[in-house]
Amino acid sequence: MNYKRITLLSGHYGSGKTNIAVNMAARLAGMNLKKKTALADLDIVNPYFRSADSRSELEALGVYLICSEYANTNIDAPAMPQEMYSIVDDKEMTAVIDVGGDERGALALGRISDRIRQEADYDMYLVINRFRPLTPDAESILEVKKEIEDACRLPFTGIINCSNLGAETTAQVIRSSYGFADEVSRLCKLPLRALAVSETLAGQITDAPCEIFPMRLQKRPV
């Protein structure tokens, strides 16, 4: 994948945004050793399972983590980190933004989206997972796409297919999502930019219709 200065990941919650964001930031940090790479966790809705869970791994790779100072604490406050402005102010920085799920999560991005649009050096990917029950078809994804774009006032530029069934994901499960991803791409009028899969399965996918984005999955408590 070619990366713009800012890469944003959004989509229905639970589609896989955070795993993609963490892996993308790690990869970018390896590519731009001289420049600062930041990962911004703008998810102000979900209390568990977020980018901040990988804080130590990311910091070891030189990724600057921007997230609410209340992430993973007992404070249920939808607070935005003040450092989020550095994403638009510091043009030397390469940034990955993990936008929250759905339109409520994307609302927070609206605070800086006009600056991102003016600079015009961004990609915003719609992350999709065929196995999420509230977004099982292209029509429902189109609805989510519109809701997110209305909330954050930034148009998507591409799609990442992250279809998975958690621990029961197989190459067959992933293959069964190709038609769905094509249909989403057609209906949303957006190019399919990547197929995000766990690195343990990436080798088994030989017929991907687009570039494969291999991921090391975040650790879970059990």
Added chain:
Amino acid sequence: MAEKVLMKGNEAIAEAAIIAGCRHYFGYPITPQTEIAAYMAKRMPKIGGTFLQAESELAAISMVYGASAAGKRVMTSSSSPGISLKSEGISYIAGSDLPAVIVNAQRGGPGLGGIQPSQSDYFQATRGGGHGDYHMIVLTPDSVQEMAELTVKAFDLADKYRMPVMILADGTIGQMMEPVSFDFEVKAAPQKPWATTGTQMKRSHNVVNSLYLKPDELERTNFERFEKYETIKKNEALYEEYMMDDAEIVVAAFGIAARVSKNAVVAARKEGIKVGLIRPVTVWPFPDEPFAKAAKTAKQFISVELSMGQMIEDVKLATGCKVPVTLCNRVGGMIPSPAEVLDAIRNAAKGGKN
């Protein structure tokens, strides 16, 4: 929905409730169970159901009371502090012999506590919670799949015995995502001739009430209700036994603690320690039988809990205090790691009592 889907535990509860015929949900948001309300808000209007965010927990549980009295399958959900607020209404529902399903995705306490997972509402759930002599049937899922299956079961049990049933989950199982299948049998709700659906001038009035003006009448109602509870104790206790065949050390754990403990049991077996797990699936009624049986041969029990030691009392009662029972716990939103449970098992294998 024959194919599996990927869901949060909270979403699985909501979808399963809809599959079970629940068309009325009344709630008030609280982390970490808000996905249940969010899911219901999206789905209910599309299927002719009612989603209502009440002005408070007290209002929500009273709406549950009303919808249930009218014969509808109805559910509410909350997390620990919200369940405390709902406990008054739950007592009224129990005292009126009404079916209802109540979900508690527990978080750390006491007080406002925190938003991270906990199991410290065990006493509240199994001993009644509100005022007066009553019980709820309490189901404790340990996976997203069980969140779905036990929700359907909760509606069936609530209708069968005309009483409140609680799904006692925790924040982690509510938030974690796993594949889930909804390809299971669902029974239709039974007829409810007692419901307040209007007489059509064809029958006498049905009255739903928990107030008794005569003490002897209230006493008789309580005695009858407790006869029903005895039937439930006999017929409805559920549990899972894991590697129990030759177990000398028995780990007792439910929900998220059971998942952690299973990993520890497998690791301890590899070290040659004869250890097994009893996982209560209902914690009221508590599955006494497998514990009483294991107490005849086991050397020690370890109760693994996300509380200061609440289920441990039921383990002691079920084993008749014949064998030492120790506690392995984390609280306040922390989860014991498999390594911590493994250490407790090793210690027990060496004869340590702490």
